[in-house]
Amino acid sequence: xxxxxxxxxxxxxxxxxxxxxxxxxxxxxxxxxxxxxxxxxxxxxxxxxxxxxxxxxxxxxxxxxxxxxxxxxxxxxxxxxxxxxxxxxxxxxxxxxxxxxxxxxxxxxxxxxxxxxxxxxxxxxxxxxxxxxxxxxxxxxxxxxxxxxxxxxxxxxxxxxxxxxxxxxxxxxxxxxxxxxxxxxxxxxxxxxxxxxxxxxxxxxxxxxxxxxxxxxxxxxxxxxxxxxxxxxxxxxxxxxxxxxxxxxxxxxxxxxxxxxxxxxxxxxxxxxxxxxxxxxxxxxxxxxxxxxxxxxxxxxxxxxxxxxxxxxxxxxxxxxxxxxxxxxxxxxxxxxxxxxxxxxxxxxxxxxxxxxxxxxxxxxxxxxxxxxxxxxxxxxxxxxxxxxxxxxxxxxxxxxxxxxxxxxxxxx
Amino acid sequence: xxxxxxxxxxxxxxxxxxxxxxxxxxxxxxxxxxxxxxxxxxxxxxxxxxxxxxxxxxxxxxxxxxxxxxxxxxxxxxxxxxxxxxxxxxxxxxxxxxxxxxxxxxxxxxxxxxxxxxxxxxxxxxxxxxxxxxxxxxxxxxxxxxxxxxxxxxxxxxxxxxxxxxxxxxxxxxxxxxxxxxxxxxxxxxxxxxxxxxxxxxxxxxxxxxxxxxxxxxxxxxxxxxxxxxxxxxxxxxxxxxxxxxxxxxxxxxxxxxxxxxxxxxxxxxxxxxxxxxxxxxxxxxxxxxxxxxxxxxxxxxxxxxxxxxxxxxxxxxxxxxxxxxxxxxxxxxxxxxxxxxxxxxxxxxxxxxxxxxxxxxxxxxxxxxxxxxxxxxxxxxxxxxxxxxxxxxxxxxxxxxxxxxxxxxxxx
Numbered sequence: 157x158x159x160x161x162x163x164x165x166x167x168x169x170x171x172x173x174x175x176x177x178x179x180x181x182x183x184x185x186x187x188x189x190x191x192x193x194x195x196x197x198x199x200x201x202x203x204x205x206x207x208x209x210x211x212x213x214x215x216x217x218x219x220x221x222x223x224x225x226x227x228x229x230x231x232x233x234x235x236x237x238x239x240x241x242x243x244x245x246x247x248x249x250x251x252x253x254x255x256x257x258x259x260x261x262x263x264x265x266x267x268x269x270x271x272x273x274x275x276x277x278x279x280x281x282x283x284x285x286x287x288x289x290x291x292x293x294x295x296x297x298x299x300x301x302x303x304x305x306x307x308x309x310x311x312x313x314x315x316x317x318x319x320x321x322x323x324x325x326x327x328x329x330x331x332x333x334x335x336x337x338x339x340x341x342x343x344x345x346x347x348x349x350x351x352x353x354x355x356x357x358x359x360x361x362x363x364x365x366x367x368x369x370x371x372x373x374x375x376x377x378x379x380x381x382x383x384x385x386x387x388x389x390x391x392x393x394x395x396x397x398x399x400x401x402x403x404x405x406x407x408x409x410x411x412x413x414x415x416x417x418x419x420x421x422x423x424x425x426x427x428x429x430x431x432x433x434x435x436x437x438x439x440x441x442x443x444x445x446x447x448x449x450x451x452x453x454x455x456x457x458x459x460x461x462x463x464x465x466x467x468x469x470x471x472x473x474x475x476x477x478x479x480x481x482x483x484x485x486x487x488x489x490x491x492x493x494x495x496x497x498x499x500x501x502x503x504x505x506x507x508x509x510x511x512x513x514x515x516x517x518x519x520x521x522x523x524x525x526x527x528x529x530x531x532x533x534x535x536x537x538x539x540x541x542x543x544x545x546x547x548x549x550x551x552x553x554x555x556x557x558x559x560x561x562x563x564x565x566x567x568x569x
Numbered sequence: 570x571x572x573x574x575x576x577x578x579x580x581x582x583x584x585x586x587x588x589x590x591x592x593x594x595x596x597x598x599x600x601x602x603x604x605x606x607x608x609x610x611x612x613x614x615x616x617x618x619x620x621x622x623x624x625x626x627x628x629x630x631x632x633x634x635x636x637x638x639x640x641x642x643x644x645x646x647x648x649x650x651x652x653x654x655x656x657x658x659x660x661x662x663x664x665x666x667x668x669x670x671x672x673x674x675x676x677x678x679x680x681x682x683x684x685x686x687x688x689x690x691x692x693x694x695x696x697x698x699x700x701x702x703x704x705x706x707x708x709x710x711x712x713x714x715x716x717x718x719x720x721x722x723x724x725x726x727x728x729x730x731x732x733x734x735x736x737x738x739x740x741x742x743x744x745x746x747x748x749x750x751x752x753x754x755x756x757x758x759x760x761x762x763x764x765x766x767x768x769x770x771x772x773x774x775x776x777x778x779x780x781x782x783x784x785x786x787x788x789x790x791x792x793x794x795x796x797x798x799x800x801x802x803x804x805x806x807x808x809x810x811x812x813x814x815x816x817x818x819x820x821x822x823x824x825x826x827x828x829x830x831x832x833x834x835x836x837x838x839x840x841x842x843x844x845x846x847x848x849x850x851x852x853x854x855x856x857x858x859x860x861x862x863x864x865x866x867x868x869x870x871x872x873x874x875x876x877x878x879x880x881x882x883x884x885x886x887x888x889x890x891x892x893x894x895x896x897x898x899x900x901x902x903x904x905x906x907x908x909x910x911x912x913x914x915x916x917x918x919x920x921x922x923x924x925x926x927x928x929x930x931x932x933x934x935x936x937x938x939x940x941x942x943x944x945x946x947x948x949x950x951x952x953x954x955x956x957x958x959x960x961x962x963x964x965x966x967x968x969x970x971x972x973x974x975x976x977x978x979x980x981x982x
Contacts, residue, residue, distance in 0.1 A: 212902030212910045243898055243910065245931050278895025279932055391899050468881070469977055476978030482691025485656055486804050489625030497625045497656065518658050519692055558971050564882055565889030 161327040161417050162424055168321030169195055170305035171337030172360035174400030177304045178297030179311025182290025184238035184276075184283055190311035192287070193235040194294040195356055196263060200229040201398040203271065204369035206376050208393035215241045215248035216272040217394055219256075223271060227365060230398060231269040233356060234259050234291060235312050237341070239282050241274040242391040251282045258291040273354050273394050275314055275341060309339040312354055315438050315563055316343045322428035326361070326421035328414045334361035334403035336421040340395075342383075342433045355380065355395040357425060360403035361418050367408055371419040372397045379426035382458065382551040383434050384466040397422070434465075434552035435535070439559030443535040444474055449548040450541045456493035457549035460540065463491030465553030474536065475555035479504065479527035481513045484538065501541040506533030574740040574830050575837055581734030582608055583718035584750030585773035587813030590717045591710030592724025595703025597651035597689075597696055603724035605700070606648040607707040608769055609676060613642040614811040616684065617782035619789050621806035627655035629685040630807055632665045636684060640778060643811060644682035646769060647672050647704060648725050650754070652695050654687040655804040664695045671704040686767050686807050688727055688754060722752040725767055728851050728976055729756045735841035739774070739834035741827045747774035747816035749834040753808075755796075755846045768793065768808040770838060773816035774831050780821055784832045785810045792839035795871065795964040796847045797879040810835070847878075847965035848948070852972030856948040857887055862961040863954045869906035870962035873953065876904030878966030887949065888968035892917060892940035894926045897951065914954040919946035 170177050174197050179190040205224040207217050223230070234255055241248050256270040274282070298304065309319035323337035340355035357372070376395060408414045435443040446464045451457035464470060467487035473480035481502055489497065502514035509530045512520050530536065583590050589609045597604040618637035620630050636643070647668055654661050669683040687695070711717065722732035736750035753768035770785070789808060821827045848856040859877045864870035877883055880900035886893035894915055902910065915927035922943045925933050943949065 210899065210902040211904075211906075211908065212898050240895070243895055243930060243932075245911065278893075278899060391895075391902060468973075472974050472977030475974065478978065480691075482653070482656055482804075485625050486623065486691060489623040489804060491624075493624075495624065498658065517656060519656075556974060556977075558974050560881075561885050561888065561969060561971050561974060564885030564969075565891065 159420060162421055163325040165323040165325055165335065167302045167323045168305040168309055168337050168339040169356050169358045170300050170302065171323035172335040172358045172400060173402040174199055174360055175358045176298040176300045177308035178294055178299060179307035180290050180293040180297050182236070182293065183286045184236055190307065191236060191238045192290040192294060193308045193311035194298055195233040195308060195358070195398070196298050197231055197400055199400055199402070200231065201400055202365045202368055203228065203230040204365065204372040204397040206372060206395045208391060210391050212243060212391045214274060214392040215244055215252050216274045217392060218249065219252045220271045220273070220394060220396070223268065229269055230271055231265040232259055232263055233271040233273065233396060234294070235273045235354065236282070236287060237312050237314050238276040239274060239280050240276045240278045240392050241282050242278045244279070244281055247281055251284050254284055255287050255291065258288040262292050262295040271396060275312065275354050275392055278391060305339065312341040314341065314343065316341050316436055318436055320429050320432040320436065322425045324421045324424045326417050328405050328417055330406060332403070332405040334359060334405050334418065336361070336425050338425045338429055340429045340433060343436050343438045354392065355429060357395065357397040357422065359397070359399045360401065361399055361408065362401040362403060362405050363399055363408040363418060367411070367415055368397060368399055371415070371422050375419060375423045375426050379423065379430045382462060382549070383430045384462060384551065384553050431552050434554050437554035438563045439557040440554030441475065441557055442533065442555050444471070444553045444555060445535070445537040445550060447537060447539045447548065447550045448542065449539060450543045450545060451547040451549070452494065452545040454547045454549055456495070457547045458551070459491045459493040460488050460495070461549045461551035463487045464538065465551040468556055471553065471556035474531060475557050477528045477531040479513060479524060479531060488540065495542045495544055499543045501543070503539040504530045505537040505539065506530045506535060508533050572833060575834060576738040578736040578738055578748065580715045580736045581718040581722055581750050581752040582769050582771045583713050583715060584736035585748040585771045585813060586815040587612055587773055588771045589711040589713045590721035591707055591712060592720035593703050593706040593710050595649070595706065596699045597649055603720065604649060604651045605703040605707060606721045606724035607711055608646040608721060608771070608811070609711050610644060610813055612813055612815070613644065614813055615778045615781055616641065616643040617778065617785045617810040619785060619808045621804060623804050623806070625656060625804045627653055627687060627805040628657055628661035628665050629654055629687045630805060631662065633684045633686070633807060633809070636681065642682055643684055644678040645672055645676055646684040646686065646809060647707070648686045648767065649695070649700060650725050650727050651689040652687060652693050653689045653691045653805050654695050655691045657692070657694055660694055664697050667697055668700050668704065671701040675705050675708040684809060688725065688767050688805055691804060718752065725754040727754065727756065729754050729849055731849055733842050733845040733849065735838045737834045737837045739830050741818050741830055743819060745816070745818040747772060747818050747831065747834070749774070749838050751838045751842055753842045753846060756849050756851045767805065768842060770808065770810040770835065772810065772812045773814065774812055774821065775814040775816060775818050776812055776821040776831060780824070780828055781810060781812055784828070784835050788832060788836045788839050792836065792843045795875060795962070796843045797875060797964065797966050844965055847967050850967035851976045852970040853967030854888065854970055855946065855968050857884070857966045857968060858948070858950040858963060860950060860952045860961065860963045861955065862952060863956045863958060864960040864962070865907065865958040867960045867962055869908070870960045871964070872904045872906040873901050873908070874962045874964035876900045877951065878964045881969055884966065884969035887944060888970050890941045890944040892926060892937060892944060901953065908955045908957055912956045914956070916952040917943050918950040918952065919943045919948060921946050
């Protein structure tokens with residue numbers, strides 16, 4: 157959805173005006189790693205959010221979703237990595253309250269204006285004294301530079317091997333601009349069914365809270381919800397979109413050209429973050445993009461694309477650079493969506509070439525050697541053309557490797 | 570569902586009266602391995618069947634399902650391993666016809682009385698000349714002894730590491746008996762959504778074709794359809810139940826005590842085969858049984874049990890003997906079924922002990938060392954008590970290991 161009104165920028169959550177961020181090492185993780193982060197503003201932020209659909213919801217998900225739905229103005233978001241505060245009962249909610257109160261004292265803001273997010277091991281209680289001391293340290297750490305955004309992006313990581321950030325400048329029809337920035341974390345337990353692990357999107361656009369939520373709710377299903385690393389929908393999935401309103405644009409209070417421009421900016425940031433997350437899937441060696449075209453309707457296209465990127469057999473074949481297209485067609489077939497196998501064309505594409513694998517559901521007699529060459533790239537796209545209609549969808553995943561098993565056989569020790 | 574009317578027997582498809590079986594090496598697989606098998610009877614067999622729900626159906630699935638639905642009497646089933654005859658277009662169907670004709674000539678039976686099954690690589694055409702020669706060799710190989718059933722069970726294997734057979738003697742209320750035997754293959758691409766890869770169940774019970782199909786259709790959803798190795802529903806899933814009617818029991822022509830006794834026999838054989846298949850999942854080191862009790866209804870219990878055995882994160886943790894119960898609760902939570910996390914009790918059980926992990930959704934403070942000891946067994950059961958009602962269900966899976974990745978990264982070469 158990039159277009160001439162969008163310009164990619166460096167940075168993440170601090171790219172828009174009005175946002176400070178930072179990270180600190182509170183001792184939740186071993187070895188002095190960054191494990192707490194804050195996103196803070198001097199002004200009241202409007203907040204939109206999407207949250208996990210898992211029946212088992214982490215305490216901070218319950219905390220945030222109540223505040224976002226209630227229209228609460230936000231001043232800060234406090235995040236910790238290492239412990240998920242999920243399956244922690246009443247004490248988990250009490251620790252949310254205590255963390256918010258610590259942040260309120262440190263930043264001199266109301267406790268109700270503090271949102272929370274946690275990621276890490278499920279079922280363990282937060283080390284609350286360390287958290288309270290960590291929040292005070294975050295007050296000194298927060299700043300509005302790019303490096304402060306970097307620090308935030310690193311502090312929220314768990315098994316991630318790299319930080320994930322994106323930012324874009326949006327030009328409105330009257331020449332005014334706003335910025336949308338964001339960062340996310342997520343590497344395992346990634347199969348979002350509302351939005352992904354933790355994502356923090358910021359903007360300085362002046363926009364009503366309703367349209368802020370609408371833009372987020374419209375973009376998440378086509379971006380974060382189209383990523384799958386392992387089919388496991390987390391208890392902690394949270395995506396927040398916060399606006400400071402400092403951009404100076406004409407207020408966006410109804411749908412129209414400016415709303416669409418803003419939404420395109422949100423889409424660009426979320427799509428970039430979604431791809432970064434898939435590429436950094438636990439143990440992954442390559443990004444796998446599946447683009448379904450020619451579908452009868454978008455729902456079918458999405459179902460098929462997501463089924464293919466979620467297939468363990470397809471993911472293992474990709475790791476082995478094996479053009480085992482039978483597994484792709486099989487995963488399309490059990491997805492639940494309708495199509496005629498005998499009409500499917502299939503292509504593999506990467507920076508190393510392009511190859512048609514199937515024509516009308518039958519092997520084209522392609523070169524296996526060439527296919528392996530294409531699949532050796534660190535980013536591989538598969539296009540499936542159903543020849544049924546005009547709808548399309550894209551999903552992102554990664555390969556299934558020994559490292560995935562290593563990471564997850566021994567996560568807690 | 571074992572009871573005093575059921576006695577486990579040695580053997581598989583040749584255990585009931587009236588069945589001959591055998592295997593041969595036709596050169597489809599490299600290295601002279603057994604790769605063709607026949608199940609044959611001198612009398613007309615009644616046939617029931619369940620087949621894959623994948624939109625992409627292998628040619629032999631199309632062939633068999635038409636014949637079974639049409640009430641066709643069966644004399645022989647010809648199976649090959651190595652090539653799945655899936656995604657093979659019109660030529661795949663022609664090769665079904667040629668294989669059936671070769672069997673008809675070799676065994677002197679009508680081509681329409683021949684059922685077919687294939688398993689192996691998707692998208693490759695059958696080596697039809699080798700198949701035709703193989704069918705002739707099968708005529709000499711077929712016999713009615715236990716070793717002939719063994720030969721059949723071995724010839725249908727692909728990545729399986731062991732054959733899977735079961736048999737049971739069923740006693741009817743008047744003292745008459747019948748036998749139900751069976752064998753199956755399946756190790757990867759196992760997430761049946763009608764029935765599993767390939768299963769061949771035989772019986773000498775005298776029973777109407779309608780009740781034969783009814784018994785199979787009622788038992789498959791609770792047995793084969795509750796196994797998951799990797800979440801991939803195959804294109805070739807086929808389960809056939811064939812009856813010779815030679816047992817001499819009073820004909821079963823309506824539901825009642827004898828039908829229930831027969832169905833219990835079918836259940837016992839299918840449950841045994843389902844567990845054997847899960848234990849032999851590709852790369853698996855241990856069987857994982859998940860038993861959900863106290864559910865509001867059976868559908869919820871099944872959904873939750875199946876979600877847990879399908880979770881990659883849970884499977885990897887089991888491989889690492891890590892009692893990472895958070896992943897289990899998480900997988901229950903995203904299953905789509907309703908329950909209250911705060912009411913869940915969770916137990917791990919094996920031949921090395923029994924441990925309650927969660928009480929009312931909260932960690933019991935169990936010994937991690939003891940839990941690891943229990944999880945080190947080659948068969949581990951997890952019980953989840955929802956405290957919502959009286960319904961229950963069991964699902965079977967296995968752990969996720971490096972060997973799974975090895976097997977599937979390099980399957981075709």
